[in-house]
Every structure is written in C-alpha cells, then in structure tokens.
Amino acid sequence: MTRGERHPVDPMVEEAASLLYLLGGMGAKHLVLIGGLVPPLLVKEPRESHVGTSDLDICLSVAISQGATAEYYESIEELMTPYFEPTAGTSFRWRKRAGAPGLPILVDFLAPRGESAPRADGTHALSHDVAAHNAGPRLRPFALETQDLIELDALEREVDIELLYKPTPTRATVRFRHSGPLGLLVAKAFALNGRDDDKDGYDVAWFCLNLDRGPEEAVCQIAARPAFNHPLVPEALALLLRAFRGPEYPGPTGYANVRAHTHGENPDLHVRERFDAYQATRLVVDGLIKRIDWDKQANGGRS
Incomplete structure (x- = not known):
C-alpha cells in the first residue's frame, strides 16, 4: 500500500x-x-x-x-x-x-x-x-x-x-x-449457556472454521495468551463442550441455522454444515483443554 x-x-x-x-x-x-x-x-x-x-x-x-x-x-x-x-x-x-x-x-x-x-x-x-x-x-x-x-x-x-x-x-x-481469541471464546461460552441465540454458536464455529493457520496452530496461539491460566477458562471450555457435544447440539445447529438464512433451506447442506461446525470447534476446544495447566489452576491461575 x-x-x-x-x-x-x-x-x-x-x-x-x-x-x-x-x-x-x-x-x-x-x-x-x-x-x-x-x-x-x-x-x-x-x-x-x-x-x-x-x-x-x-x-x-x-x-x-x-x-x-x-x-x-x-x-x-x-x-x-x-x-x-x-x-x-x-x-x-x-x-x-x-x-x-x-x-x-x-x-x-x-x-x-x-x-x-x-x-x-x-x-x-x-x-x-x-x-x-x-x-x-x-x-x-x-x-x-x-x-x-x-x-x-x-x-x-x-x-x-x-x-x-x-x-x-x-x-x-x-x-x-x-476482545482477543480467548476472550471471544469465553464470552460466547457463557452466552451459549445463558440464552438461546443461534448467533452465539455461529460466531464460535465461524471463528474455528476460518482460522488463518488451522486448529493446531490456533490452539498453540490461544494457549500462549496471557489470560489462558485465568480461573474461568476451564469452566468456559466445559460450557463450550456442552454446546458442541455433537452436531445436533445448540452450537453447531446455531451455525447451520444462521448459514441457512444466507443460502436458503437445504436439509443436506444443513446436516453437513452442522457436522463441519462441530468438528472444527471440537478440534480447538479439545486441544485447549489438553493445554490447561492444572497446577496453575489450583493456585488461582498464578505460576
């Protein structure tokens, strides 16, 4: 430029x-x-x-x-x-x-x-x-x-x-x-647990589906964020697991429902988009859970 x-x-x-x-x-x-x-x-x-x-x-x-x-x-x-x-x-x-x-x-x-x-x-x-x-x-x-x-x-x-x-x-x-990537996931995790809004599941899944360098690199970058050992992180990730437990749960369904507003109703596409949202989000959430330092969590998030 x-x-x-x-x-x-x-x-x-x-x-x-x-x-x-x-x-x-x-x-x-x-x-x-x-x-x-x-x-x-x-x-x-x-x-x-x-x-x-x-x-x-x-x-x-x-x-x-x-x-x-x-x-x-x-x-x-x-x-x-x-x-x-x-x-x-x-x-x-x-x-x-x-x-x-x-x-x-x-x-x-x-x-x-x-x-x-x-x-x-x-x-x-x-x-x-x-x-x-x-x-x-x-x-x-x-x-x-x-x-x-x-x-x-x-x-x-x-x-x-x-x-x-x-x-x-x-x-x-x-x-x-x-908000950074961790803040986005944590805020949306609590939103998914407290209200029925397809847009919350959509935003989480869209982020996980469109990561610049794929889920593994994203997990490394998010886990390196200064707030990753915050005491709220394990609770938020557990809430995301609940919302994305399977393709038919609120998170993936919310993503597919919002997408349907843009391209019209298509049952086969809806099923595929729910699965894609579930798979991409679980790769990120499961990877982050494996990165939790439980010793730091026991100490209130401090080293």
Whole structure:
C-alpha cells in the first residue's frame, strides 16, 4: 500500500470506532469491543464471509464498572445522548436516534459482574460514585460472568475513518481495543449457556472454521495468551463442550441455522454444515483443554 491509500473499513467497525472516539479517553482506555463484530477482526483471510452484526457490544473495564479508578470522565450517557437513546424497558441497550449519522444500530453496554449480585434485570448495580458518574444516571451495563478476562485478553487495533459525529467531514486514526481469541471464546461460552441465540454458536464455529493457520496452530496461539491460566477458562471450555457435544447440539445447529438464512433451506447442506461446525470447534476446544495447566489452576491461575 502506498502513502495516501487506505484499506476499506467495514461499516460496523467504522460505527464502533466513531462511537469510541466520541467517548474520548474512556473509549481507548476502559472500553473493549466484544460480541459479533469481533470474529472477522481475528481472522485475516477467512474462507467464508462472516454474516456480520447489527449491534455493538461494549464491555466496560473492571476499573470503571467497580469504581476502582479515581478518574472522572464526562459520562457515557452525556456524550451519547445527542445521537442515541435507551430502548424501552432497558438501561444497558441504546439505539441510534432517528436522523443521527450512520447506520441504525443498537449498542449494548456490559461489564464484569462485581461482588454484589446483579439487579433483577441482570444489570450491574454501579453503587460506587465514580462508576455511577462515568456511566450516567440512566445507563447501567448488563452483568457478565467473565470477571477481568476480557480486558486481560484484549487486542489493540487502529483504523483510519471519517468520523460520524462531527459537524464537518473529519478523518482520524482511531485506536480501540477488542476482545482477543480467548476472550471471544469465553464470552460466547457463557452466552451459549445463558440464552438461546443461534448467533452465539455461529460466531464460535465461524471463528474455528476460518482460522488463518488451522486448529493446531490456533490452539498453540490461544494457549500462549496471557489470560489462558485465568480461573474461568476451564469452566468456559466445559460450557463450550456442552454446546458442541455433537452436531445436533445448540452450537453447531446455531451455525447451520444462521448459514441457512444466507443460502436458503437445504436439509443436506444443513446436516453437513452442522457436522463441519462441530468438528472444527471440537478440534480447538479439545486441544485447549489438553493445554490447561492444572497446577496453575489450583493456585488461582498464578505460576
């Protein structure tokens, strides 16, 4: 690529980067993109295109959600309100306002579950003054069971985009973080165990089917991630085994169901795609289970 040329940026990545830029220092330092936007960011040359996503999942850091940082930022809610509004009946899901720039997207805010139990609607209580200020009076993230693993496994990325929320055309190089391969698998493992959404099984299987260097190399790379000895990893892998126990289980079936929306109903193809999803995912999950250091796990993940 020569100077002045730019890679095309996926419209949803542009949406995410523009929003994180809008949120200022908090966006780069304390927010991590997770969910369905992530798999294509982890695979350089996929063999099949990813179906994409129409929503953004943003995870707040432990420091923000539990008030462990002394830093005060303009609240997320204050910065977003000109362009987004909360959806009816929720405090963690916000939608693009009519007439706002860009695509009509949804944004879900999530955060690692704290020591106290979530509220009745599953959201984080944010009882600490700093955490409550940085979110805003109405926004409350949905509680995740991932502890600090998402943040520990996060990867940095830079994109050059035209910012959406500027009165005049403005380009910027935006740095943001998204979940790494281990964080993706762990978050999706808990999602598969807690809700009935074909997209969760699809995202896991798509990632395993489209790995750049095959399952064995991927297992080596994921097992070398700094967070691999995190205490949550064995539980998450066990949940993935449950979801991908056989081709007819929720994980592979979710993958084949999502694929059917793109190419139409075909019973024979559905059976084949379920098996392919099962086989590819089990190669990765079984390989990772063999890599668990049980001595470190007994010591809380420490050497």
